[in-house]
Amino acid sequence: LFQKDEFFVLILGLDNAGKTTYLEQTKTKFNKGYKGMNLAKITTTVGLNIGKIDLGKTRLNFWDLGGQEELQSLWDKYYAESHAIIYVVDSSDRERIEESKAAFDKMIVNSSLHGVPLMVLANKQDLEGCLSVEDIKHVFNPIPEVVGDRDCKTAGVSALRGDGVCDGINWLAECIK
Numbered sequence: 001l002f003q004k005d006e007f008f009v010l011i012l013g014l015d016n017a018g019k020t021t022y023l024e025q026t027k028t029k030f031n032k033g034y035k036g037m038n039l040a041k042i043t044t045t046v047g048l049n050i051g052k053i054d055l056g057k058t059r060l061n062f063w064d065l066g067g068q069e070e071l072q073s074l075w076d077k078y079y080a081e082s083h084a085i086i087y088v089v090d091s092s093d094r095e096r097i098e099e100s101k102a103a104f105d106k107m108i109v110n111s112s113l114h115g116v117p118l119m120v121l122a123n124k125q126d127l128e129g130c131l132s133v134e135d136i137k138h139v140f141n142p143i144p145e146v147v148g149d150r151d152c153k154t155a156g157v158s159a160l161r162g163d164g165v166c167d168g169i170n171w172l173a174e175c176i177k
């Protein structure tokens, strides 16, 4: 029997950041023949979306958790089981950047996530006037002094168009292995 190495990846971020769209796009790109939801019809996560992809011998299981304030308190129930974090930011929503940063700050210091690879996604880069990847990097500042000793990457993506999705997932898979 072909045994897979199984890993668990959390997809976190505020509601409306694009987590569900990102997960659907990831499944579409990596799972041959997967017919996803109509991306334009996706609505915000309430509860949990799950998905999995296989990269050779590696299986990544994704948990996309709801981002509303009352659901953020559930995030840490999943930390102990997680091998990587994807933190999705809506680069077009300047008004909620500080709110997103506050949720991020609370998450990243949790000891259960010590050393776990982190990818911050500056999502919605297709929208005009959005914050750039550099802007997002500046705000979230994923340097060791702030986020501890872990593999970190900040990447610009458009979950809706699928831009940048494959590169990020491949990077994460390399870090986990």
Ligand code: GDP
Residues within 6 Å of the ligand: 013, 014, 015, 016, 017, 018, 019, 020, 021, 022, 039, 040, 042, 043, 044, 045, 067, 123, 124, 125, 126, 127, 157, 158, 159, 160, 161
């Ligand atoms: P979630 O609450 O974090 O799961 O966010 P959703 O995936 O439900 O997305 C929230 C809204 O943002 C939806 O209307 C999506 O179509 C839209 N959205 C998500 N990603 C992108 C993107 O990359 N570009 C644009 N323009 N819209 C996006």
